[in-house]
Amino acid sequence: MRAQPTLSVSEWKFQRSTTTKVAFFSRNFWDDRKCFPGPENDARQRKLKDRTSKAERRALQESQRAAKEAARASGNQTFFMPGMWEAGTNPYGSNEKKGVDKKPVDKSGEKDKKKEVVVPEKDKRKDAPAPRLQFDDEQKVAKARRRAIVEQTTETKHRVELFRHLPQFVPPTQLQALEEKYLQNDTMHIHPAVGLKYLTWDIVGGNARCVAMLEAFKEMIRDYTTPPQKVMSRDLTAKINSHVSFLSTCRPLSISMGNAIRSFKLKIGKLRDTLTEAEAKSSLVSHLETFAQEKIILADKEIVKHAVTKIIDGDVVLTHGFSCVVEMVLSHAHSIGKKFRVVVVDSRPRLEGRILLRSLLAQGLKCTYTHINAVTYIMQEVTKVFLGAASILANGTVYSRVGTAAAAMVAHGYRVPVMICCETYKFHERVQLDSICSNELGDPDALVGVAGRKEFRELVGWDESEHLRLLNLTYDATPADYVSMIITEHGMVPPTSVPVILREYRKEPIL
């Protein structure tokens, strides 16, 4: 028993492919630990630690994981340790902590999924999305900091108490230090540009950020060479984690990015060992390309096709902020000759509606532009509301740019149908009831000045007062009852169908 951990990696890999041997191996190992609790066991464990290298211990864990899967598939419950796969114990020290769920990699994809297995209780618990890191828990935050590859910046002293549990905003001035540190750490250096753009809000919008990130990953894969003595999949995953940590330090990951990363890591984990490095790399690159193509670009085309059927001549369509999908819908409807008007409702401080307004005016659409405050005034003329979303959660709540909930509420009050255009890759299993449990904090200084009007200088020097705070929320949660319909590439569904789509269309291996 003791001799086994000293196997070399290649030999051990051979052993892993044979189920029974692994089961035997794992059982003995775990029985060893479980049967002998107490100081002697600790001593034994310490000896184990001294004897094996890090890679070998990782190999060990990998084999145990595989063993558990085998055991579960065969219905044997002996080896399942509840708590081993709880959130935060990802052995690779993942640092995706900001608003992204650390869902354990779904290993059941390896087994035959088509057979209807009665999922045991403990596995059902695993299906729930992992709890996120809450930033007011001192210990966990400190632990995350220690594990983080990039150092967290200090929190601002002017934080709003209601949002203590969220990461505070990182001002762009800190990126310089981040960039240097990051470049020292790693040889992969295409990401600072991407990270910079995220940080300074140059890339905005769920789809844009996701696509940019996938492009960056593609570059990274192409430049990647497996270091000697390392397994490609594990090393690559570690690299991905470090890059993701950098990105999320610049700005918390969006849900679209999180889902894309999850599918990518799943793909990496499923890479067959028999592939050469070149084949593996090309397979990964093609996965990324297909993901972007299928899940985003083609999905958007489908959504446009569905949504355009809902616009009729004489309509007055209201939209809030700037959603690329809604823009595509309106452009396409205009190009096929429908006669309608658009009302663009904008909100501070980002004033993204102006981008949409510019684009629509350039195409010759008749537009009305107003601030979110006047939405009750303008809603009397409106016949339909089209909104975009950053994500749609499992209880039907629409997680979108702040101000969307207000527009949807007013539309609901005036009996105007509200339609959300969203691709299914943005759907997420977690649930949320209000906008406070999970959100993103933006730059408080963005509230100080008013764009284009220099006379408003009241709040300059707001941080000198210890009683004054500025709060700049990025997202808000629209309750499902305000939403009439969600337009996805699979069709037009009510908000109650979101968990169904998650279950039916996402349990398949994503490419």
Place this chain on the structure above:
Amino acid sequence: MVAAAMPDLQAAVDDFVIKLKRRQVEGSLATAKSTVLLLRQVVSHQRIPSSGPASSLIDAVKSVGSRLIAANPMELAVGNMVRRVLHIIREEEATIVAAQVGVTPVSDSDDDADVHGVPGLSAVALAAANRTALRAPSLHNLLESLPTSAGANVEPVPESDTKSRSSDKNSKSWKLKHGVIDAIGLLLGEIENYHSEISEQALEHIHQNEVILTLGRSRSLLHFFREAKKKRSFQVFVAEGAPRYQGHKFAKELAAMELQTTVITDSAVFALISRVNMVIVGAHAVMANGGIVAPVGMHMVALAARRHAVPFVVLTGLHKLCPLYPHNPSVVLNELKSPSQVLDFGEMSDCLDGTDGSPVHVVNPMFDYVPPELISLFITDSGGHNPSYVYRLVAEIYSPEDH
């Protein structure tokens, strides 16, 4: 009657009308005060004829008032004050005449011709009837009306001497004018001090550790919070209230009072209102059905408050109470301000070059109408009231002839 007024009074009226037209005087408190002062001047300069003193005053005030109202129809406080003054005049007249009727004994069976020959006496009956209508019904009033109607057929003044009657009327008109000017002074005091009356009620409504949301800026709210701050600690979320951004100034003032304040954008109101205990706002005007005219964005806040079952409280002084009913509020009770406040003139010019025709239409309303169903409570200088009670307040301080 204005032509009969002194030239400097005429100049004062013209000056104020111009200020209102140019929106140099804005805000219900400022306009209300200026209107009342001006009307006091009008009343004091008016030469009261011996016959029908009240009606001449009423005519004078009405003519000046209609000019003022026409200058800025959205400034409802102006119209309110004009109507208040008219009501004061009518009330004063009724009181004086009632006092006279009460002094003179009632005697039977006299000439009707005498009665009809003296127009002042029929005015007595009218005034008495008015008086009973103005006051709340009580047994005393109801019984009182019977002898006065009987007395209308009677010659009330035993010494039917023309000379004494004329001197009587002179004193009456002098009394009327004097009474009216006194009452206007009281009105002025009421307008100036309504802040303190409202803030006295602050401790009843704000409890410890409360979270309060407001939009824009309100002076009465500032005093309200200052009073509550003395005994309670609470925190305030201030929505900035685009496009005037009064919320910024208000937040600064509150922070200077050492009140924990957070400035949020208007779009974040729905996001945060689930954690708010109460929404307290000020209003521009209160309509007779209990709805309010408030800075733009308030309707959205009220809808969000109803959704989350958060009480929506409005602070108002009685000078903001308007006897009009809002039948088409978004059009009639609204003003569209310059679009440059929302979208700078040069902002979209580059993309308008290529298109033919239709420039972008920018909408910038100044006010929002909030219907009475969304309002939980009015806190006024006469205490707290339901929106459904507003019509009674209107009946107390205005006369129906002036609506």
